[in-house]
Each structure stands twice: as structure tokens, then as C-alpha cells.
Amino acid sequence: xxxxxxxxxxxxxxxxxxxxxxxxxxxxxxxxxxxxxxxxxxxxxxxxxxxxxxxxxxxxxxxxxxxxxxxxxxxxxxxxxxxxxxxxxxxxxxxxxxxxxxxxxxxxx
Numbered sequence: 092x093x094x095x096x097x098x099x100x101x102x103x104x105x106x107x108x109x110x111x112x113x114x115x116x117x118x119x120x121x122x123x124x125x126x127x128x129x130x131x132x133x134x135x136x137x138x139x140x141x142x143x144x145x146x147x148x149x150x151x152x153x154x155x156x157x158x159x160x161x162x163x164x165x166x167x168x169x170x171x172x173x174x175x176x177x178x179x180x181x182x183x184x185x186x187x188x189x190x191x192x193x194x195x196x197x198x199x200x
Contacts, residue, residue, distance in 0.1 A: 128195045135187045142184045149177035 156170035 128191065131191045131195070132188060135191050139184050139187050142180065142187075146177050146181040146184065149173060149180075153177060 153170050153173035156166055156173060160166035160170060
């Protein structure tokens with residue numbers, strides 16, 4: 092049993108010694124986000140990708156409502172509101188990175 096424990100302790104010591112050299116390594120920032128403006132720009136780009144997809148889908152849903160309204164004024168009104176807000180949302184998304192630049196110029200980041 093003593094022989095087994097000595098092997099375990101030698102193995103554990105070797106693992107710890109070799110692991111210390113691994114922990115001593117430095118890791119560079121993979122995204123290179125050094126400033127708040129870089130982070131905000133990355134978030135804005137992600138929101139543009141997701142929001143743009145949702146906006147296009149909402150325009151298609153609004154067009155579907157228009158084609159299936161069959162003269163019903165309430166359905167046409169719903170389709171009109173859907174298309175209006177989808178286009179407004181897409182317009183806001185298009186100037187999304189501009190908002191980042193404006194806010195950072197005000198805050199000085």
C-alpha cells in the first residue's frame with residue numbers, strides 16, 4: 092500500500108509541476124476589444140444581424156397579412172401597422188453603428 096501511495100504522490104507532484112508552466116502562459120484578447128467603443132460596435136453589429144433578420148421576416152408577415160386580408164379593414168390596418176413598424180425598426184438598425192459613434196463622441200471614449 093505504501094508503494095502505491097508513493098506512486099500516486101510522485102504522479103501528483105509531476106502533474107502539479109508541469110501544470111504550473113501551463114498556468115504561467117498569457118492569453119491575448121482574441122476579440123481585440125481594447126476600448127468601450129469596440130465593444131459597443133461589436134454589440135451593434137450583432138444586433139443589426141439579428142434585428143435585420145427579424146425585420147425582413149416581419150415585412151414578409153405584413154405582406155402576407157395584406158394578401159390574405161380579402162378586403163377586411165381590420166386586417167389591412169394590422170398589416171399596415173406591421174409594415175410601418177418593421178420599416179421603422181430597420182431604419183433604426185441601419186443607423187445603429189452611427190449611434191455608437193455619436194454616444195462615444197459625447198462621452199469621449
